[in-house]
Amino acid sequence: MLSPTKEPLKGSIKIPGDKSISHRSIILASLAKGTTKISNFLNGEDCLRTIEAFREMGVTIDIDQQEVEVQSLGVNELKEPLVPLNFGNSGTTARLMLGLLAGLPFFTTVYGDQYLSKRPMSRVVDPVQQMNGQFYGRQQNNLFPMGIVGSKLTGIHYELPVKSAQVKSAILLAGLLAEGKTTVVESTQTRNHTENMLRAFGADIQIHQNEITITNRKPLTAQQIIVPGDISSAAFFIVAGLIVPGSSITLEKVGLNETRTGLLDVIDQMGATYSINHIHTVAGEKYGDITVEYSQLHGIEIKGDMIPRLIDEIPIIALLATQAKGETVISDAGELRVKETDRIAAVEDVLTSLGATLQTFDDGMVIKGEQDLVGGSIKSYHDHRIAMMGSIASLITKNGVEIDSTDSIQISYPNFFEHLNQVKGEESTES
Numbered sequence: 213m214l215s216p217t218k219e220p221l222k223g224s225i226k227i228p229g230d231k232s233i234s235h236r237s238i239i240l241a242s243l244a245k246g247t248t249k250i251s252n253f254l255n256g257e258d259c260l261r262t263i264e265a266f267r268e269m270g271v272t273i274d275i276d277q278q279e280v281e282v283q284s285l286g287v288n289e290l291k292e293p294l295v296p297l298n299f300g301n302s303g304t305t306a307r308l309m310l311g312l313l314a315g316l317p318f319f320t321t322v323y324g325d326q327y328l329s330k331r332p333m334s335r336v337v338d339p340v341q342q343m344n345g346q347f348y349g350r351q352q353n354n355l356f357p358m359g360i361v362g363s364k365l366t367g368i369h370y371e372l373p374v375k376s377a378q379v380k381s382a383i384l385l386a387g388l389l390a391e392g393k394t395t396v397v398e399s400t401q402t403r404n405h406t407e408n409m410l411r412a413f414g415a416d417i418q419i420h421q422n423e424i425t426i427t428n429r430k431p432l433t434a435q436q437i438i439v440p441g442d443i444s445s446a447a448f449f450i451v452a453g454l455i456v457p458g459s460s461i462t463l464e465k466v467g468l469n470e471t472r473t474g475l476l477d478v479i480d481q482m483g484a485t486y487s488i489n490h491i492h493t494v495a496g497e498k499y500g501d502i503t504v505e506y507s508q509l510h511g512i513e514i515k516g517d518m519i520p521r522l523i524d525e526i527p528i529i530a531l532l533a534t535q536a537k538g539e540t541v542i543s544d545a546g547e548l549r550v551k552e553t554d555r556i557a558a559v560e561d562v563l564t565s566l567g568a569t570l571q572t573f574d575d576g577m578v579i580k581g582e583q584d585l586v587g588g589s590i591k592s593y594h595d596h597r598i599a600m601m602g603s604i605a606s607l608i609t610k611n612g613v614e615i616d617s618t619d620s621i622q623i624s625y626p627n628f629f630e631h632l633n634q635v636k637g638e639e640s641t642e643s
């Protein structure tokens with residue numbers, strides 16, 4: 213049982229490394245000849261799946277806490293894996309690797325857990341098939357498990373029909389191995405970590421407004437990477453600090469890439485008191501320290517181009533909205549239905565179980581605040597972001613929160629409970 217807090221939240225937390233950037237650092241380091249050193253790597257379950265996949269292809273990867281060393285002979289020396297690759301719960305590993313494996317000269321089989329096995333892959337398979345990729349999966353090549361017969365790919369010009377950084381990245385990685393030019397056009401910008409890191413590794417990548425073009429003219433060269441803290445993980449403590457009376461928390465070295473900072477714009481519009489200090493940039497990625505104070509907030513509308521900039525934060529924003537005066541309307545977020553679980557349905561179930569009322573619809577929800585949360589038993593749906601949202605909610609409930617399982621939190625924030633207890637001023641009892 214997670215009990216409500218009696219005291220304001222205080223202190224400073226060193227937020228773990230960004231999940232999206234950690235995945236990409238392993239992928240590009242494995243394609244580059246030489247030794248890449250990665251600091252502040254997210255040592256969580258999803259990123260470890262990406263590491264394991266490349267180890268099966270013959271890359272030497274040593275990991276010591278948050279420090280990783282990747283020694284690769286380069287993309288041309290990757291070996292056919294002897295066993296099926298297990299991507300666990302990781303959608304990012306799945307989508308990015310499909311793009312890459314399609315262009316490598318061997319056969320691979322891939323699979324994931326029961327949740328990943330329900331997530332759509334045709335969004336990647338369709339464009340990469342147009343590049344001559346060959347996939348054999350369940351339900352017309354839409355679902356895992358899947359076999360990939362590596363082939364010679366040819367470049368394409370592709371307009372993304374879905375606002376997805378994973379699809380964009382998969383096509384760029386396929387383009388890195390393809391003959392000719394590959395161009396991806398986005399109607400709304402999604403997170404651009406793949407582009408930033410490809411550039412840092414020396415790829416031939418050109419960006420003109422919303423068009424990204426890659427050719428395979430240049431081999432990648434090994435790098436030193438520092439991964440900023442994950443703003444999607446910081447989000448839980450940003451919201452905690454805003455909703456627990458009297459709180460003041462600092463989140464250190466958090467990634468501030470503008471394709472990810474929609475939450476900061478949201479809290480700004482809601483009237484939050486917060487500041488950002490010590491800003492630096494490494495390999496095109498900005499980071500800094502975020503301090504939030506307990507604030508009186510009001511509801512706002514969240515939609516359109518803002519959505520990809522905060523898609524993973526919507527569950528915790530929904531909790532925030534229960535504590536803001538007036539109506540918060542979230543729309544254009546239908547993508548939430550195909551995440552680790554249907555996050556619109558899960559948010560509705562969790563908040564309702566805790567005593568809140570909200571209305572959901574196909575691509576969003578309406579929440580009227582302020583509402584008192586009684587607390588109770590909730591299901592996490594084996595979704596890390598739902599489990600962490602429920603844990604943060606416990607702080608402001610009357611009776612506390614019982615979660616069926618918090619194991620999924622290992623996916624993106626292994627020391628979440630240590631940090632939660634730290635800001636509560638309590639000894640760590642759960643991890």
Ligand code: SPQ
Nearest residue numbers: 232301302303304375376377378379524551552
């Ligand atoms: O890896 P996974 O499971 O897809 O992770 C999630 C998350 O909440 O951690 C989504 F469920 O984040 C995605 C994000 O939603 C990570 C990501 C990336 O690293 O490229 C991009 C987003 O997904 P998408 O489908 O919009 O491209």
